[in-house]
Amino acid sequence: MTDHTPSLHLVPPTEGAPAPATGSAPAQSVLLPGATLGVLGGGQLGRMFAHAAQAMGYFTVVLDPDPVSPAGLVSHHHIQTGYEDPDGLARLAALSDAVTTEFENVPAASLAALAGQCPVAPAARAVAVAQDRAQEKAHFVRCGVPCAPYAVIETAAQLAAISGDLLPGILKTARMGYDGKGQVRVATPAELAAAWDSVGQVPCVLEKMLPLALECSVIVARGADGSVVNLPVQRNLHRNGILAVTEVYEQNLPPALAQQAVAAAKSIATGLHYVGVLCVEFFVLQDGSLVVNEIAPRPHNSGHYSQNACDVSQFELQVRALAGLPLVQPRQHSAAVMLNLLGDLWFAHGDVAHTPPWDQVLALPGTHLHLYGKTQAKHGRKMGHLNITAATAEAARATALQAAALLGIAPF
Incomplete structure (x- = not known):
């Protein structure tokens, strides 16, 4: 039995951490716009990555078996095959100047195979840690970050x-x-x-089980040169195990706690020799202490607000890290609330799907609708998100509650 109790002591991040991969492709140089960036996975995170990359002048290629995958539908190239198909992986490597992933359960072996042919970020070893809770917990302990x-x-x-x-x-x-x-x-x-x-x-x-007060998360981006930047700490509300609401504004958490969360997230990323965007989720206990819950080796729902509330979004950070471009510290210019839009909203009035009243929602000031291009709404399926921005936290919350009422989302 392995039993660890929470205690905060951030050790030097590389101590006891996985060593950098060897036998992989040559070190990556900077990839300027005009290069082609590949992504394993065709979901909404890949779609938003492709949009960010294309806005910066990159070409994109997606590998995903779904013929109508959200990312595949908007990418320059869609390789429609499984994630372990050697021919598909070879084609992805041939088309791409560098490859990333948009979900944590992509086979780490596929990332390792690609790494022998082109730069891959995050590396297979880092993703493998995030895929196994036992390895993940052990990594937190090595980094001196408390967990349950x-x-x-x-x-x-x-x-x-x-x-x-x-x-x-x-x-x-x-x-x-x-x-x-x-x-x-x-x-x-x-x-x-x-x-x-x-x-x-x-x-x-x-x-x-610990007495929880609330949940929060930190999104960091780390470059191959070791530079690390972060988005502001996000305060999160989950319902039925799925993120429902994220609120980000000054004083959404006590400053000392927010600083502790950022330091812990950076330690975890650096200890993995991580390259790319990483989300670290935390629990805040009723006594005010912080424990880490889990990591996601990719952009995260709780960072979607950055598309409209920050000068650099989490998806642009993902592009920058993959392409070897400079990572700049994002600045939040507006208070923000993000509402996760599940397929349940399409069935608010019965068993037949009806389009939610987007016209009424978009009449509210500071509302920004992001739908993922999924062809069919299903209960529990992530269909999109709504970002609400305002000059103050009070205004953002008030508008978000109005939008939630229109959509049939429970108040928060």
């Missing part, structure tokens, strides 16, 4: 040895869990055993 007390469960013996101090807790599958999937709350040893059976006895992490 936890234990790894891979065998029946480890299950039997679990300390009662970790209950009640949340059992999470070590791999392939996101948006609340692969997670079971447990209060007793019997519930824990039943939960492990229910997920197929796959490797899991049991985390002790």
